[in-house]
Amino acid sequence: TSNINLAVVAGDGIGIEVVEQGLAVLEAALKGTDATVSQTAFNLGAQRWHATGETLTDADLDAIRGHDAILLGAIGDPTVPSGVLERGLLLKLRFALDHYVNLRPAKLFAGVRSPLAEPGEIDFVVVREGTEGPYVGNGGSIRTGTPHEVANEVSVNTAFGVERVVRDAFARAAARQRKHLTLVHKHNVLVHAGHLWRRTVEAVNAEFPDVTTDYLHVDAATIFLTTNPSRFDVIVTDNLFGDILTDQAAAITGGIGLAASANINPDRTAPSMFEPVHGSAPDIAGQGKADPTATVLSVAMLLDHLGYAAESAKVTAAVAADLVERGTRVRSTAEIGTDLAQRVAE
């Protein structure tokens, strides 16, 4: 038997509820295989911060490193100053564990209504860079709070960092049917970063001659996501543009209740992290209203990453079948989770 040593960071708000269901589906998917799951729950997020002032200590990080993967619910709470948990916990995990591929599929499942496309017409994946760009935290302000304040934010982009994520995106495109890669940036304004991205895509394309490429400015990309989302196959883009586009992509494929993501360390020097794209949604937390589907689809990505391709496919198929029959029926978080786990077990 093999064991999956899973770090569980349920986090804040609805994170706790959706992770519970994600774990149930994970157990169901592995039933009948020789794999087991052992979980370590990490108390990280608003509660821990209020109690101790800590976001993510070196000891936490070391403990997490010892695991095969991380399942994360959601981070963030209105009682904590904006940025404290995001920068000190969520982004710290992504950066410290070198999650340079932030993978976000956008697929319109049958049964899911989109104002902009028919089911099957949207099926692309965003490869969002996860360890550079304006997310690096290299900002600062002077004369803060005075009329002479200057607040800067620095986007840092390295050939090393851009090349590795671009290569990963090409490999994903090459493995897909359409084999098409779209670089999204804003190289007519952010000329230095943008030209590095562009040159890198051109150079790496030589290694993947059967992948076709094109380029869109980020503003134009939001137009095509509205008027012609089926034009996309694989998108590669920087950390901030990826953040923006993947929320829009979620909105056109059934909403963030369905949007999964994987923060991947492709070199496997540290555990990868799987999380729904949505936040902690404090307005509906604790009421059983959250849709755990995004977390369940993130669990499918986790299984795939760890080599359980068949089990991953079972989870995705269960979600697909559930969505076909879902209609406008309202179920609680636990009901959806139980239904999905049951389908997986069948």
Place this chain on the structure above:
Amino acid sequence: TSNINLAVVAGDGIGIEVVEQGLAVLEAALKGTDATVSQTAFNLGAQRWHATGETLTDADLDAIRGHDAILLGAIGDPTVPSGVLERGLLLKLRFALDHYVNLRPAKLFAGVRSPLAEPGEIDFVVVREGTEGPYVGNGGSIRTGTPHEVANEVSVNTAFGVERVVRDAFARAAARQRKHLTLVHKHNVLVHAGHLWRRTVEAVNAEFPDVTTDYLHVDAATIFLTTNPSRFDVIVTDNLFGDILTDQAAAITGGIGLAASANINPDRTAPSMFEPVHGSAPDIAGQGKADPTATVLSVAMLLDHLGYAAESAKVTAAVAADLVERGTRVRSTAEIGTDLAQRVAE
């Protein structure tokens, strides 16, 4: 009689075609008033750059400064390296002439089909900051072209710059029926710039107590633009987020063929500039296929800015009437322009 001393920068591609129609409508709108228009055409853009290597000289800028307003078509051509004309001409104009309010209305006119809303349901305006943020050009790269390249882009935000645009946005919100202002930023990640924006909105709100406010992260804003665009009244945001959101806003209100914009210097220390949101569209340039409506609506903003409120309203009404009857009828650039000018003259 009063004279409008207009600088005309037709620019590249379809810019030339749409500006011609915009000028015809401007003439029509002023017929019967005591106002006249005198135009100075500036040869700026790809052709000039190829011929002389110049984008915008000090002499050009000085000459433009002497005018009451600028009508701009579009800048950019695939034969010119990306960024050269954008940074050296378009953004140089916005920055040098202190166009700190980049105003972009998003209105779903009757007769225009949107997959996301019924006519009348979308009516908001984006106040995009125009002279700061990641657009300042404070980037650079080292070891360019080597595996050790580092390319940075700096977003600069000042209390001075943020406060003036936020105040302008509040004043616009206060003058509207719903009196609602939404700040869009990403203060959970871009904590320094984001918190400056947030503090500024809170502070200036005291001067406009009847304006309600809320806040959205830029990623969430793209979701609401998809699922509930009618929630927006006035959006205030930084230069880059404003660029992204206004293209998405155009996409949900009939496309960039209809999206107008005004680069305003509210202190009137230099001429303001009026331009369609769309680009030079080299793929359809010179074929009479471009829709001049966005330029005509920009002319309406120009008239309003110069104090010709009744004439501005006439132009907007002509566009509204044309859109109601437009259907799927295909007309050339000149035909649409002529039809609009005729309606204005009626």
